[in-house]
Each structure stands twice: as C-alpha cells, then as structure tokens.
Amino acid sequence: MPKLTIDGKTLEVAKGTTVLEAAQQLGVHVPRYCYHPKLSVSGNCRMCLVEVEKSPKLLTACSTEAAEGMVVHTATEKVKAARRDVLEYLLLNHPLDCPVCDQAGECGLQDYYMEHSRAKSRFPAEDKVRRQKRRPLGPHLVLDNERCILCTRCVRFCAEVTKTAELEVMERGDRSFIDLKEGRALDNGYSLNIADVCPVGAWTSRDFRFKQRVWFLKKTPTVCLGCATGCLTEVHHNEGAIYRVMPRPNAETNTWLCDAGRMVYKAVQAGDRLAKGVIKNGLIELEPALRETASRIDENHAAAAVLGSPWLSVEDNAALARLAKDALKTENFSFDFNAEQGIKDGILINKDPAPNAAGARRVKAACGGLSFGELAAKVASGAVKVLVTEARAAALLKNELKAGGARLIVFAANRSEIPQGAYATLPYANYFETPGTFVNFQGLERRTVPAVAAPEGVRPLWAMVNRLAVYSGTSLHLDSAEAALKGIL
C-alpha cells in the first residue's frame, strides 16, 4: 500500500493505482483526454502531465504508478505551462468548427482551453492540416478527422470492450488519422459509445446530429428498458421532447449502453403513439373505450383472466393483480415469466428482451396466481373468454389465443404494438412519462424517473386499471403508484 502526497495532501492507495486515480480520490482533477477509467492506459495526449519531485521531467499522471513516498504537484507553474503548451499543440490543426460542431458545450477541448490556456493561436488558419470531414461510418456515427486529436479512445474501445477492433490509426506522425480497417463496418451494436468516449467532436451521433445544442438539454436519471439488464441511463430532453439517452456508469451493471437501448426512446415520440382507446380497429375516445371494455369483461365475469407483463413495472403488474383478485374475483391470473436471463454477448445485452420478468415474479410471490403454463392451457382450451393483458405479453400467448378464441383486451402505448385480433386496446403512459419500479436480472430494484409528459389524457397503467374497475362497479382505491405497490415490495 504505497503512501504518496499530492498537492500537500497525503493518502494511501492500493498497489497499482496510478497517480491520476490517486488524485481523483483526493478530489484533484487532472485534465486528460486519452485516459478513460474503463479503457487501457495509452498516455498519448500528454494532457495529464504532473510534476513529481526527484523526477527530472514531468510525468503523465495516467500512466505513472503511485509509489511509496512520491510527492506530486499538479498545479505548479511548470505544470500549468506544460498544459498550455500541450493544448496549443492539440489545437494546432483543430478546425474552427465549434459553431457547427455538435460536441460544442460538452467538448474537452473547449473546456480545457477555457480552464488552462486561453491563448491566441499562433498558427495561421490557412496552414492547418486539412482532412476528410463528415464521413458517415456505420449506422450511427459520423467521423470528422479534422477535429480528431488522436487520443485513440475509440480505437481502444473497439479493441477492448466490443473486441471487434474495427478502427485503427492509419499512417504516422502528422499524417496519422483514425480510419476503419479495410472491409470492416462499424456496426458492433455498441458503436454510439464511441461518440460518448470521444472527448472532442470527431465522433458524433447521427441520430442526435444537429437536433439540439447540448446546453439546452435537461438531464433525467432513469433506467433502460431495452432488456432485462436494466442499465442505468440518463435521458436528455428539452421542452417535452427526448433527444438522446446516455449511459449512467455504475459499478453494478453498466459503464456503456448498447445502441438498441439508446433507441428505445424513439417509441415515445413515434407518430403511432396512442392517446385514445381502440375498439377492434377504430380509434374512440378514452371514456367510451373504458366503458365498452368494462362491459365486455363484465359479460364474462366468471371466465375472465389477467396476464401480467414483463414489460410493465411492478406497480402496473400489481394493479393488474388487484384487478384480477379484487375486481374480477378470479383465480385465472398469472405473473409467472421464466425467460432465460443472463448477459448474452459478454457486455450488456441480455438473453431476456423484457425488462421486468423478475419484478412480475415478485408480484406472483405476493399475490399468487397460476403458472404461465396453466394459464396458457386454460386460454387454449377456451375456458377463458376474456383475457386482459399488455400488448407485448399477449404475443406470448399468440397460438393459445387463436386456439381458444378468447376476447383479447390489451394495454398498449404504441399502435404498432397492438397484436392482431385484439378486441379492445387502452393507452397507458410509458416509463419515460411515469415512474415505475423495475427489477433487473440481478434482482436490483430500479426506478424510472419521468422525463417528459404523457400525451394529453393518457394516464399510467395502474390508473387505467383503477378506472376500468370503477366502470365495472368495484373500487380498487389505486390512487397512486405507491398504493399499487403496497404489500409487494
């Protein structure tokens, strides 16, 4: 356990800790471009130079291991001059693209320039090295070689995290540039992380391109519902529209976020978003739709069934359980989902595409109910006349529904989710718009935080269930999400 002194403060760190990480533990920020906590150390940007006593030259903090008795200074005149000079060097050929560049506002070059340099360029703009700009690479990214400072974070990300190694530094010296290897495509399913790790505007997202300046964005911490991994994410939104989803690094699940998970938000703003009820194929107002649905359920009171959904939050599943037990007074309900779970590709993507199978099982543990197989058999045999469920969960019983001919009543957020043959569809606010608890494959409870408002008139699913019960003559007293959760978590 080496003991070292940084800027007059002494601390003891684990063996193998670098000076940069030790400084971070003390709350001293050493500027860096090529260093990334989850990538290997490269030491090429030279931004993290610090002064170490008894060392004749400045050392890179990111690649220098902390040693016993080391005395480090991170704010001496010598270090400041080095930072200024390194920045001048990095900015030598950097184009004056800031007004056009999407990175502006969260750009490492802008930030450190304002903090450490503020020097006027001594290099005439005409003499700057020109490179290829605006190269669309892969389905999600644009590369601008002129803005690149060759920190190689992207190269290391592809080599070490996705292990696909599509990117490489071509040529040498001042001719070097980042490029795709011959015959490769940048479609590894995690490519948008490259835009995140890029400290400058060389890699930018095509989806986010020119949509919004970053300083307008508000950030809401929430959970990804793309699969059972349940990564922590951050939704960036402004004036009721979501613009992008970024990972929120945490020790339990994720540092990164897959491309598919980043695109989940698209459904919220899709044109087929449901704000009204659907009976057969016709849109009708919400109230008549609820009344109609309630009377169809009442018709077959004894033969009604409820299937929970691994795509719904624990609250909403619990509300469905209350609907079955207290309003319909039936035993035909199931919250039993046993899809195989586990990381599929060694990085993040889960074998189970539904985010909350574990949460639905908790509802089962609290409320009981049939196993999925038993309910499926009842539906197939025709013993169930009305089935209430969520749109994507209904797809799990597709064949049984066809065989048994039960009337299908689903909750759906988007029109494209509605399964074929659904009798009635009721809208609900999805989890970018309403809070919900999800249990990921590790059993961690995670709560979504609403970032935007639901379309007018659309309420969370538990509130819709409450209304439905009122129309069929029972009050479930579901006044809040907490009321639905009572006795379950």
Add this chain to the structure above:
Amino acid sequence: MISVKKVDNRPLNWLERIYLPEIARGLAVTLRHFFVNLFNPKGMPTVQYPEQQLELPHAAKTRTRHRLKLRADNSPKCVACFMCQTACPAYCIRIEAAEYPDNAVEKYPAVFDIDLARCVMCGMCVEACPEDAIAMDTLEIPGGEQDRARLKLTKEDLLRNLPGEPSVVGAANRLANEYLKSKGGA
C-alpha cells in the same frame, strides 16, 4: 459624489397668485401652437409613425430591424449554432438546424424566426454571433403593427444583404469560401 444644485424658488407674486392671468398665458401658448400647426402643417416636428418613418442617417449607430447576411451564392451565412438564441434575453429567436448534403459547412438554419413583438432590440444576438451572420443595421424601426403575427420575421424576411457585401468574416466562412471556389463561384 453627488452634485447638489441649489434652487432658488422665487415666491409667487400677486398676479400669479390670483391664478387666472397665468391660465390665460398658458392657453395662449397652446393656442399659438395649435393655429400655427393648423395653417402650416409642414412645419410640425411630429412624425406620424408607423405610416411615416424618418430616414435615419446612414452612419447611425442604432440597433434597428435584424437581417441575416448572405454568402456569395445567396446561402445564409448563419450556421445555426444557436448562439443568438442562447444569448437572447427575450427568447424571441427560434432556430431549427438542418444539414446541407454537399456544402462544406454542413449546417444551416431551416427555420430562423425572430418575434419582434418579443424582441427588446438589445443586440445580444449580434454580439454573440461567431459567423457575423446576423446584423441590426437595416435602419428600419420595426413595430406599429395591428397584429402580433405580422411582427414575426421568418428566414425569408430576414435574409438580405446591404450594398457592398458579402463580407468574409466568421469561422465557417473559410469552408464556405473554399466550397464556393470549388463550385467556380466568387
């Protein structure tokens, strides 16, 4: 330092105190102006804004109606960087960015609206612009409409060059000029 001016208020004399002669004297001034203007309306200094507008001297250092400058190929110099929208204290600018398929500058404003009903004519947008694309030098004083909607300037209303332009100041203009050169333009 506060400067103090001593005012020596003379007490009113007897004529002033009985009030009526002073009323007559004041009315005489008013009536003189009334009849002079009635028979010689051209001598009146009043401008009937907005029907009438004074032509401002060309060197006037005033902030007047905005315009967006143009490049040599009549594309807007604006690159939709949102600096003016960010700086605007009255939230009167609305921009939507779009992408050129071929131009070297990549980005341009598909929508650029200025709501003059909200604008406070502070000139922050001009200060903030890194491309020298917006100016408030048209010497037109906006306002005096009966309908708020008519005070909304769209991109088409704003795009205008003054004689003797286009200018070449601004960061993205290096790329723009290169692009124009490659197309054989100015």
